[in-house]
Amino acid sequence: FSQALPSIDVGPMRGQPPFQMGGSSLGYSVFQSATQLSARMRGLYLYLSRLLRPVWLSHVMHVAWPATEKPKRKRDDWWPPPPDPPPMAKGAQWQCGFSKSQRGFARSQLLLLKSALDRCLPRLTTASNPVSPEDLDSANGALHLVTASVEALDFLELLSGCTAAMASGSCPAETLLRFSELTFRDLVCQPEARRILQGLMQAGIVACRDLSNCPSLFSKAALEVQEAYEILKAVESSLTAAVNSTLEIARLSHFTHRGLAILERHAAHIDLMEAASRLRAVGACKGLISLCSGVARARDPKDESLRPQDPSNPRIQQLHYARLECYQVVLGILDDVLSFARQRGRLQSSFALPPGGPHVELPELLPARLSEFDAIPILDGLLRHCLEGHRYQADELFHFCILKWMMQSGLPPYQYKSPYLKNFLLVHAKDHPELHCRYLQHNGRWAEACDAYISLARNAELKPEGQDDRLLMLQNAAICARMPRSNRKVEPILRMMSETARQSQESYPIASNRNYYEAFRNCETTP
Numbered sequence: 001f002s003q004a005l006p007s008i009d010v011g012p013m014r015g016q017p018p019f020q021m022g023g024s025s026l027g028y029s030v031f032q033s034a035t036q037l038s039a040r041m042r043g044l045y046l047y048l049s050r051l052l053r054p055v056w057l058s059h060v061m062h063v064a065w066p067a068t069e070k071p072k073r074k075r076d077d078w079w080p081p082p083p084d085p086p087p088m089a090k091g092a093q094w095q096c097g098f099s100k101s102q103r104g105f106a107r108s109q110l111l112l113l114k115s116a117l118d119r120c121l122p123r124l125t126t127a128s129n130p131v132s133p134e135d136l137d138s139a140n141g142a143l144h145l146v147t148a149s150v151e152a153l154d155f156l157e158l159l160s161g162c163t164a165a166m167a168s169g170s171c172p173a174e175t176l177l178r179f180s181e182l183t184f185r186d187l188v189c190q191p192e193a194r195r196i197l198q199g200l201m202q203a204g205i206v207a208c209r210d211l212s213n214c215p216s217l218f219s220k221a222a223l224e225v226q227e228a229y230e231i232l233k234a235v236e237s238s239l240t241a242a243v244n245s246t247l248e249i250a251r252l253s254h255f256t257h258r259g260l261a262i263l264e265r266h267a268a269h270i271d272l273m274e275a276a277s278r279l280r281a282v283g284a285c286k287g288l289i290s291l292c293s294g295v296a297r298a299r300d301p302k303d304e305s306l307r308p309q310d311p312s313n314p315r316i317q318q319l320h321y322a323r324l325e326c327y328q329v330v331l332g333i334l335d336d337v338l339s340f341a342r343q344r345g346r347l348q349s350s351f352a353l354p355p356g357g358p359h360v361e362l363p364e365l366l367p368a369r370l371s372e373f374d375a376i377p378i379l380d381g382l383l384r385h386c387l388e389g390h391r392y393q394a395d396e397l398f399h400f401c402i403l404k405w406m407m408q409s410g411l412p413p414y415q416y417k418s419p420y421l422k423n424f425l426l427v428h429a430k431d432h433p434e435l436h437c438r439y440l441q442h443n444g445r446w447a448e449a450c451d452a453y454i455s456l457a458r459n460a461e462l463k464p465e466g467q468d469d470r471l472l473m474l475q476n477a478a479i480c481a482r483m484p485r486s487n488r489k490v491e492p493i494l495r496m497m498s499e500t501a502r503q504s505q506e507s508y509p510i511a512s513n514r515n516y517y518e519a520f521r522n523c524e525t526t527p
Helices: 039-056 100-124 133-159 173-180 184-189 192-202 220-242 246-265 272-281 285-299 314-343 375-388 396-408 421-427 434-442 446-461 464-481 491-504 509-525
Strands: 020-024 027-030 061-064 093-096
Touching: 039 100, 039 133, 039 184, 061 173, 100 133, 133 184, 173 192, 184 192, 192 220, 220 246, 220 272, 246 285, 272 285, 272 314, 285 314, 285 375, 285 396, 314 375, 314 396, 375 396, 396 421, 421 434, 434 446, 434 464, 446 464, 446 491, 464 491
Parallel strands: none
Antiparallel strands: 020 027, 061 093
């Protein structure tokens, strides 16, 4: 609190600079301030300072932490001394720093001042009563300070009846410890105090419906986000009883959609990690993927991090990593399902459903415990939702993250119809050229696939140890040439296979003959 009012001071106190005149624990008066306030503004701030001075630097709550046993100091433990153990939140005794009568008296006086300001402020803007811009800004600032102080007193009045909830241990000890250190000034002026108050609200110490009359302390967006969290908590508590009821699952899915719509509406203001933990607790993986995409879009609405002119720009890098942080949440979901499928031994090298086969519709709420038979279809459904969903087709960076994760995990990315898959395989998968050939083969582009396999086989011919790979590539090229409307002849490819087998027979006669006959038989039996 800095008192910016002219005052009569004898001179600077000992140990103070010359420009600080007559200081106190509340601050000091500014000497020769550039702001010229009128006499009525000085009187207004003087009266307001006298109202707030008794409570301004006082702690809003007093707490007596439960006694904790300190570890016994050993013989060699002299320096540095061990840190004090964190206090125990459960069993602490909380009491408001101001009595009920003190809160009521301060609130009544501030309300009288607020009504006077509401009545007088419109007159300051009329043409018949011109005022300086400094006076108008000072009057608006005083009204904001009075309003925030009244809301802080209302919040303390509400919190004084919730001391039992604070002592129950439901709130993290760190949040309670930081809240016990707040003064009334912090509660009114400091933006950092808003995060602590939101922690109390998220822990259920105070209900969000009782905080609608404190817009300065709790914004409308924060209250709506908390409402969504309470909806998800109610859904989580009802999921166990609704496992075998399709109607109940549909009802809970509807409630989850309501909470998810609120979170997506405030995507720019939510804590993504907190929202992710609550959505995963109810199994809303599809909704969480949609929320992560919305948060990434809110952090970089103009897609500046995709194709920047200067990639070394710190702002561009910050936007890039802010979006990657959102996509890491999605990759965490895929990692969990993939690790479960591999632990159960159900994952094969090509796990996705065959082309044209029935695709399992991914439910809105996944079961809390996956069965070994559901893990692979769910993983396939999640990948199709990410790579083939219309909602994410404009997010190129999101597709690249999913495709890169699939390559690192040994999964076939060419089995999914991502609009960015071809460019990804050509640019970011140069070390795996066979993936581009399989992509062409999987999509029925037989002529291009045949030419790509032959080109890859010719490159493998330059390597002494690449004869088996060359034979495999020629086999795939022959299969593609036999397909309808490929416009390629299989006889030259078979001659190349014979030549490859003859060249490798000198080094590995038995293995080469076996590989050749197996490849030739596969080519003959393939329609």
